[in-house]
Amino acid sequence: MSDATRVLPAQVRPSHDAATRPVRWGLFANEDWWSVWIGLAVIVVAWAWFAHGGSLKWLAVAPAKWKTLGEAWQGVASHWPNYVALFTASALLFGTALAVLGHSLSRFLPSFLILFVTSLLIFLAATWTEASRYNLEAPLLALALGLLVSNTVRLPEWFQSGLRVEFYIKVGIVLLGATLPLTLLFWAGPVAVGQATIVSLATFFTIFFAGKALGLDRRFAAVLGVGGAVCGVSAAIASSGAVRARREDTSVAITLVVVWAIVMIFVLPFVSRALGLSTAVAGAWIGTSEFADAAGVAAAQAYGDAARNAGGAIAGAPDAAVQAFTLMKVVGRDIWIGIWAFVLAWVATTRWNAAEDGVRAKAGAREIWARFPKFVFGFVLASALVTWIASHYSLADYRKIVTPGLVAPISTLRTWAFTFCFLSIGLTTRLRSLTATGWRPLLAFTVGVMVNVIVGYVLSVHVFADYWNGLGG
Template identity: 90%
Template sequence: MSDTTQVLPGKARAHVAEARPARWGVFANEDWWSVWIGLLVIVVAWALFANGSSLNWLAVAPAKWKTLGDAWQGFVGHWANYLALFAALALLFGTGLAVLGQSLSRFLPAFLILFVASLLIFTASAWTEASRYNLEAPLLALGIGLIVSNTVRLPEWFQSGLRVEFYIKVGIVLLGATLPLTLLFWAGPVAVGQATIVSLATFFTIFLAGKALGLDKRFAAVLGVGGAVCGVSAAIASGGAVRAKREDTSVAITLVVVWAIVMIFVLPFASRALGLSTAVAGAWIGTSEFADAAGVAAAQAYGDAARNAGGAIAGAPDAAVQAFTLMKVVGRDIWIGIWAFVLAWVATTRWNTSEGGVQAKADAREIWARFPKFVFGFVIASALVTWIASHYSLADYRKIVTPDLVAPISTLRTWAFTLCFLSIGLTTRLRSLTATGWRPLLAFTAGVVVNVVIGYVLSVHVFANYWNGLGG
């Protein structure tokens, strides 16, 4: 396993623990831990809310400021809150990583630096003029991370704190608490249907293009799943299913990350230029992005743009992230297990053996092993808040439940996303793309084109009424 860690880039190393054989059942990997951490936060918030209190004291975030003096005073007035928040997050993430055998002596110092950097970025995005320059926290975190990682050599121990998928999965579970289950069931079938069309079209485009360009079929399959489903997690899952070479998985991850970052900026810009509503844009982003974290960044950026556009962008600002989540988490991410099972079966029965002559197993356990467990956390969180909301009228829900229960959970979700976006930037080496060669790049880019075009047609024309109804 140490050899794998050396081959994969920084972001991929965060997934290596998830690829190990399960030893602790429901505490086996970061996927499960993201479920327990997210649900624990929601249950604590609910318990406080039920007793007339709230999690607002812990869920602290910088307030809007005009001058540096205002920003400093805001920090001084809440330093105890930030200290408590750091301690809580370090305890939650650190416990999970410790059980998984990770070094806390490396993680905690790295996480402290990451937290402080995220706080500074969060503060910068709270500047009253930030929206004019599109300095939303996710994009700002990503941009700063990219600059640092591509100009400064970060110490190896610092990589222990850059748990990209861990942060984003916890954030997605927390996101479930802001989405009613009725909305999930209503839009879910549309998301699954749209995702099925895009997943099949994109996979076969990349796979067939890769084979036509002379790539090994296992390599082409890993590239195809990486583009068709959910990026890094899918690439690692499919690589294990077909027993692809380690360096092939690394190349797939690099291409996924680079294109995901490109789409963070392209898709919101194109959506605004085309005059798309927030919900339709979120669905297009969910269909066309290649990683959960990058997609959330793009969707949140478009939602923030709508919030500050004074009505120039149609739809509720939150609809962009809601539509993206339904499209990506409910629709596309469930294909990880499906593709892993199908490819494991194909590799066993058609491609015979892997390099070492070990037969790949194709059974129901493969689907369960590769299924993204954080989806369960998302659904449970949504169901819990839906049950709580059922005891209130819509007016009381907005007046009582939203500020004292949902709002602090949303703030903690934003913290998780910001930690994730900064980690993506700090683990992405743009120069590593030059080592991949032109054939994998060309095959994957063909899938990008198909992905974006079909995603646009389905989101803007075929299923537009559904998505606009979501953002109504």
């Protein structure tokens, strides 16, 4: 049986067979719709609190950075009512949806409790100062722990009820939309947006066509392509849900993104200094070539610190490295998550699914609507709402007021959802399935890395150097 047709467990199968069922127009008929309502409900509540001078921070709780186990325990113990409230709210939202869809709450709730407590421990491990140095974020640790457990311990059947991979992904993606207002495009300016567009397109199509040439499934190639073209982990998650890729493929894509992100933390600052790049130009190149925000900030900050201690040997203000990186990566490239998710969802719905199901490619509007992943619309609506909110602020005020008061709590809740998702993926995946694709994904992604780095260098150092140096003051 080929990879593209392998049957996965029904409760975690990230395929497109849900789209082939009879059309159901109810707005509460499936997890797709429920993910939209849950995500938007959280965003609206957060906005209402923010508009009245409050914040959802009390619910969006997460462990703070810690160095010793004593600090870690004290942090959790002092916020135990917040964690209880977060579990209760999460169980209520997910449980209500699943009950309406006909699932057993008596099986889901104890399973979700174990999932939540384990996710908290994973969150705690990810906030250890030494873990952050190596970009070991909570979703990645969740995936690794899940794989370890699932391949060494036989889990009880009832526990599978809480491992709702697709549901957690979809809710997380809707929440992701709230962290990416379209206003960022205008704040970034035409150069940052233009450079991000060139790099995103070049890297995606390089990886996608390389993957197809190497025999990878087109959904897998698309997830790899977006992971390399945009924002690593978040982009891979969003594109995976949009094209309904297999969970094993998503796991491989995340692993490759993180490995290369860690490599680039060390390589890009070293090469930038060897080439004598200014701080702003190096920051732009890092922003164009890195695959994760946390890793990119680390690399840009390292170069800025090197300039600060170099006694003038590196041109530009030290802070310009992080400023240029933020403009290029966090603003310019990250907004492409939504664009790629929508485009790929449309292509998968109207072309790939139709071809695989033996349906004519030019399907009618009703059929396209039935097949289209509704949570992508949730992502767009969430982005539109925060775009409207952001339009009332300058970029400086947005970062100072909106980000900590509104966006940061939603971002924390998104990370919880992604952690639930990747822990569930790990707990339902066998290592044999991860190694089945062999070296081909690594080669396809590495080709994209080379293109990404070279194109980013040319644009940052030669084409738009004056613009980036102008930021450095």
